[in-house]
Amino acid sequence: MANVPFIAIEGPIGIGKTSLAKKLSSHYNFHLLQEIVEENPFLGKFYDDIEAWSFQTEMFFLCNRFKQLEDIEQKYLNQHKPVIADYHISKNMIFAKRTLEKDKLEKYEKIYHILTADMPVPNMMIYLNASLDTILNRIRLRGRDIEKNIKHSYLEQLSYDYENYMNEFESLHPEIPIIRIDGDSTDFIQFQSDLDTIINNVNKHLKDLATTK
Known part of the structure; x- marks a missing residue:
């Protein structure tokens, strides 16, 4: 399984992760895995009152992403x-x-x-x-009702x-480009042309992955 391409796209809310994933999935004919977002019943309440709804929101995301990845591993990778x-x-x-109080964070980390x-x-x-200006503009363009109350801060x-997370990830996993x-x-x-530049970069790493023993 180690040499089977498994590409993850990350970045802040509204940055274009899903749009890019769809384009690359179509280009390479790779299976597309999309996270469940709007189906989270707590998300709208979370953006209204982060402190009150953070634990429920994060637990929903964690459990659903775990199930998705479990299925992806078995059925695809x-x-x-x-x-x-x-x-x-x-x-x-x-x-x-960022959102959980200390006692809830400790519980969450254990489960995670x-x-x-x-x-x-x-x-x-x-x-x-x-x-931030670019992120806010893209969030406005996609027009999700549940995101209207996201605070700029x-x-x-x-x-x-x-x-910080990506810098830490890079230091912990130097083998992952x-x-x-x-x-x-x-x-x-x-x-x-911008998409082609990204595809060219992905191609280089896919070639390296194919030759890794």
Whole structure:
């Protein structure tokens, strides 16, 4: 399973993870794994009152992502079928550390480590990031009702947290290549040339993966 392409795309809310995952999935004919977002019954309440609804929100995401990855491992990766995902389950700790109080965070971490101990790890990461203005504009463009009440300060903090998370991930997993994309200067939706640049970078790492023993 180690050499089966498993690509995860990460970055802050609204940055374009799902859009890029769909385009790359279509280009490579890889199975597309999309995280469950709007189906979370607590998310709208969470954006209205983070402190009151954070534990329920994070637990829903964790359990659903665990089940998704369990299915992906059995039905695709173990069958040597490549996968591209618009998230990586370790992102859960970014949000949990930002939103949960200490006692709930300790409980959450224990559950998280139990569930993810044997989860498949991507062998390539694509990291999208951009300025707060770009992120806010993209959130407005996609027009999700549940995101209308997201505080700008929360998004700014998450962007900072993501940058720290990716730097830490890179130091802990030097064997996993990370393709970093500046969302302020790259628009793979409007410009095919920008998408082609990303595809060329992915191709290089896929070639390396194919030759890894």
